[in-house]
Amino acid sequence: MSGSASSAVTPRALSRRSRGVRGSAIRDLLTLTARSDVISLAGGLPAPEFIPGDRIAEQARAALAVPGSVQYAETTGLRELRGVLAHRESGRIGRPVDQADIVVTHGSQQALSLSAQVLLDPGDTVVVEAPAYTGALQAFQAAQARVHTVPLDDEGMVTEELRRLLESGLRPAVVHTVSNFHNPRGVVLGESRRHELAALAERYGFWVIEDDPYGDLWFDAAPPPPVAALSDRVLRLSSASKILAPALRVGWLHGDREVCRAVELLKQGADLCGSALTHRIAAGLLADDAWMTAHVDALRSGYGSRARALVGALDDAFGDTLTLSDVRGGMFCWASVAGSAGAETDTARLLDSALVEGVAFVPGAAFGTGEQDLSSSMRLCFATYGEDVLTEAVARLRRAVDRHG
Amino acid sequence: MSGSASSAVTPRALSRRSRGVRGSAIRDLLTLTARSDVISLAGGLPAPEFIPGDRIAEQARAALAVPGSVQYAETTGLRELRGVLAHRESGRIGRPVDQADIVVTHGSQQALSLSAQVLLDPGDTVVVEAPAYTGALQAFQAAQARVHTVPLDDEGMVTEELRRLLESGLRPAVVHTVSNFHNPRGVVLGESRRHELAALAERYGFWVIEDDPYGDLWFDAAPPPPVAALSDRVLRLSSASKILAPALRVGWLHGDREVCRAVELLKQGADLCGSALTHRIAAGLLADDAWMTAHVDALRSGYGSRARALVGALDDAFGDTLTLSDVRGGMFCWASVAGSAGAETDTARLLDSALVEGVAFVPGAAFGTGEQDLSSSMRLCFATYGEDVLTEAVARLRRAVDRHG
Structure with a gap:
């Protein structure tokens, strides 16, 4: 020394x-x-046995035969993957999603943490559900936000309670919700509450982060259309981790273009870009509709x-x-x-x-x-x-x- | 709407x-x-033709035969990879590196951005080289640091100028250097300057971020031992991107355990964990000494x-x-x-x-x-x-x- x-x-x-x-x-x-x-x-x-390891191996072989799969990728994600996701999200929200309004992230956790950094200054207010997804709590703590909670019941976030807080003067920059099969509470946000949340976002000027990694995993009936279908004040986050494999580290964010551009800039500084290899594997699987x-x-x-x-x-x-x-x-x-x-x-x-x-x-x-x-x-x-x-x-x-x- | x-x-x-x-x-x-x-x-x-695509494909096949390669990984990185890196870094710095003092990151850019968040409060001072690695400038801007510069000459950072700034009262929290084959300036930090930088870090209580993605790529002679060999006030960053493939997104940080723990906590919120798949591919290749x-x-x-x-x-x-x-x-x-x-x-x-x-x-x-x-x-x-x-x-x-x- x-x-x-x-x-x-x-x-x-x-x-x-x-x-x-x-x-x-x-x-x-x-x-x-x-x-x-x-x-x-x-x-x-x-479940390990529900992760399609053979298909991933097959796609990895195909991906590694394509030049560029081992090189740096664009910061917003491999173009082919963004194309597949734009198609997928268009179907989800019922209007065309441009691939310029999508950023592929390192799991949806990165979409959450970069959105928090883009939307929140230290001391800003954010509303989360009670109980809340712990990853959201961590992302908002790292952004040094002031965290308020709104309770959940069997129909998800009690939007009446959110409305009461807003009417009494709370001015959140962001409201975070896990709209489908809530982690940890399991519940689905009811359809009328989705409309209420979208209307409140427009009336009070906050952003909704709709965090939806589980929406495809319904047992008897599909959940109602996403909150993102109801307002453009919504940033919609989802992930391939629960339907394909966590190790692909493929999540995504779509929504407001200015927010996406700011997320892209912060992602340049955060980690330059995702893995062209795992992006190509995910694109290959997500594009195979029948499978x-x-x-x-x-x-x-x-x-x-x-x-x-x-x-x-x-x-x-x-x-x-x-x-x-x-x-x-x-x-x-x-x-x-x-x-x-x-x-x-x-x-x-x-x-x-x-x-x-x-x-x-x-x-x-x-x-x-x-x-x-x-x-x-x-x-x-x-x-x-x-x-x-x-x-x-x-x-x-x-x-x-x-x-x- | x-x-x-x-x-x-x-x-x-x-x-x-x-x-x-x-x-x-x-x-x-x-x-x-x-x-x-x-x-x-x-x-x-x-160079695409210097990226070992066939070996990566072979390792991908082997990795996908191992349970856990498609699942979530530990936040600090796949244990096997940390073991290989601990061995590698021990050789570099000439003393044993414990794998608990290593965090695998999403490229060394993530090591840089998370270190910046761990070490810098908004308004803190950081010293970079002039010219500087643009990714460092982005990471320090995102951390809202005040950036000062010290010039480079043919022997790298002019540590005499850094000393002058310190003596005149500058109190940086962090000094960033690309010690080997500087990006963009190409130069190598001279051996006596490495000692000077390490001594200044200990005297003035700042952290050195030694950013070293290029150290292996010497043409005629290996560069001097890393600054991290000379002081434990150094966080050493390196990467598999330049020697294996950027798409593995495998970088790493090693150094002070408390800093590593804080980086781990922020990484939980930033993106949960890296890809067990690409970590296993990298571990397999880096462990094959002869190859x-x-x-x-x-x-x-x-x-x-x-x-x-x-x-x-x-x-x-x-x-x-x-x-x-x-x-x-x-x-x-x-x-x-x-x-x-x-x-x-x-x-x-x-x-x-x-x-x-x-x-x-x-x-x-x-x-x-x-x-x-x-x-x-x-x-x-x-x-x-x-x-x-x-x-x-x-x-x-x-x-x-x-x-x-």
């Missing part, structure tokens, strides 16, 4: 921004629950069966003592300890007993901002394991609750 | 941060010069031959009227119009004539902060094309200069 110890100055502290960011309890749990003896319902991991239709049908059926297995086992094991979300799609069931037992339950502490029994979940508090008491709830992912393993997981959870007392 | 036009409120403006970020002239040029009739010496693109040695030897020889071809053709065509950097490695030659003609030359305007003739370069001003006059210089990349094409590019450049008058 250079310099004498006596003259050395302690390096300065890390930035306020980095000191203000809370780690993701879920990412930490992923490490904790990598133990092979733990059945982890904590992560939001797609995609069959593949997503299989996901709906497979995940639907797992959801029913988990809910059935929980009903059998816990009856009325556990209140479950009405699981209609996505990957998560939200379970709350009912009645007076709920008031006495801290799922963060229950997790210790659960780990002893060999099962993991995410305690409700991980999805909070501290404004609400989520301590009697937990998020259970039904996507990762088959029905038999889910049944065993519930048996372990039952033993954990008994042990916990 | 919901809401009546009369009641609609204009959406709020974009954030100050996003309004303050300048686009990369180089990324814009990449789009401009994608024309097939233009020989572009503007991008820093590796890597032969491969990097071939790169050195191939790029060295191209560098000599470009420099030789420029000497023949321009003689003393163009001053060239002493090209000893990397991918770039820095050329400045000499003498009184230099004072009258604006390479940004020369570029228009060059594009008419079918050749492109990056005007010097793109690498400036406005403090220095770089308008008589240009960056020429010799890596992308073979010797014959480089010779033709110089003939076009000669015609462009004649046309420009």
Whole structure:
């Protein structure tokens, strides 16, 4: 080491921004629950057997035969992929989407974090749902925003409550919603509420970030048209992680062109560009309409069966003592300890007993901002394991609750 | 659209941060010069024929046979890759690097942008070299830092000038250097200056970001040991983009554990994790010592031959009227119009004539902060094309200069 110890100055502290960011309890749990003896319902991991590995390998071979697949890509994403996504999103929102209004991001998490940086100055107000997607909380904390919450009920964000906050003077720059099969709450934003949210965005001049990685994974009926179909004040985010594979790291943002251009500029500085290789793999798969239709049908059926297995086992094991979300799609069931037992339950502490029994979940508090008491709830992912393993997981959870007392 | 036009409120403006970020002239040029009739010496693109496409395809096949390669990865990067990188970096800096002190990032640009966010509060001072790597300027602008410059000469950053600034009271939080085969200036930081920089970092308590994507690409002699070998106040950044393939999007950061942990937390919010697929491909190639040695030897020889071809053709065509950097490695030659003609030359305007003739370069001003006059210089990349094409590019450049008058 250079310099004498006596003259050395302690390096300065890390930035306020980095000191203000809370780690993701879920990412930490992923490490904790990598133990092979733990059945982890904590992560939001797609089922390995539902990820089309053979098709990805085939597309990788085809992609690597195309010059340019190993080179730097355009910052907004491989042109072919943006073309496929423009077609896809046009169908979703019912009007033509220009590929200039799409930015491919490193998973939809990057779309969220870059949008937050584009739309928010430190101290600006953002509204999230309660409970909230933890990745959104992290992105908004990193942007040093002031976070307010609006509760969810069985029809998603309670837009009446949002309206009341706006009428009483709250002026958010951004309202974030997971409109379909909410993470962690499982619910779908009702159609009239989508209209209400769009109308409020136009009346009060805020941006809606509609975060929709799960919309394709419905079990019985497709969700209503996206909020983005109802207003151009909406930035719509989605992802290939849940329908193809997380390792492609392909998410996207579409909406207002000026916002997309600003996201592109920040992405230049953030990481230059995505992977031309994984973009080409994703483009090849998403463009194959017949295969995609069959593949997503299989996901709906497979995940639907797992959801029913988990809910059935929980009903059998816990009856009325556990209140479950009405699981209609996505990957998560939200379970709350009912009645007076709920008031006495801290799922963060229950997790210790659960780990002893060999099962993991995410305690409700991980999805909070501290404004609400989520301590009697937990998020259970039904996507990762088959029905038999889910049944065993519930048996372990039952033993954990008994042990916990 | 919901809401009546009369009641609609204009959406709020974009954030100050996003309004303050300048686009990369180089990324814009990449789009401009994608024309097939233009020989572009503007991008820093590796030669397609030097990218080991077959080995990447082979590793992709092997990777896709391993469970987990299509799933979410740990935020700090695939464990196998961190292990290979720890071994590699230990060899570079001459002391053991723990894999806990490495974060794999989405190219080294992400390492730069996340480090900037971790180390800098808005208004903090950062020192860059003049001319500077444009990606560093973007990352520091996005962090809303105050940017000062220290000039480069043939031995890299003039550390005497940095010392003078420090003695006169400048207190940077970060000093950024491209220590080996500087982008855009081509120079290598001299050994005694490395010691001086490390000593200044310890004396004045700033962090050095040592950005080293080109260090392996030396032609005649390896550069001196990294600054990171001399002080633990150094965060060392490197990349697989120039030695393997940009599309892997594999860069890395190693150094102080607290900084690495903070980078990990911000990366959770920025994009959750990298691609387990491309991480595994990179790990497989970087771990194959015999193949890597032969491969990097071939790169050195191939790029060295191209560098000599470009420099030789420029000497023949321009003689003393163009001053060239002493090209000893990397991918770039820095050329400045000499003498009184230099004072009258604006390479940004020369570029228009060059594009008419079918050749492109990056005007010097793109690498400036406005403090220095770089308008008589240009960056020429010799890596992308073979010797014959480089010779033709110089003939076009000669015609462009004649046309420009």
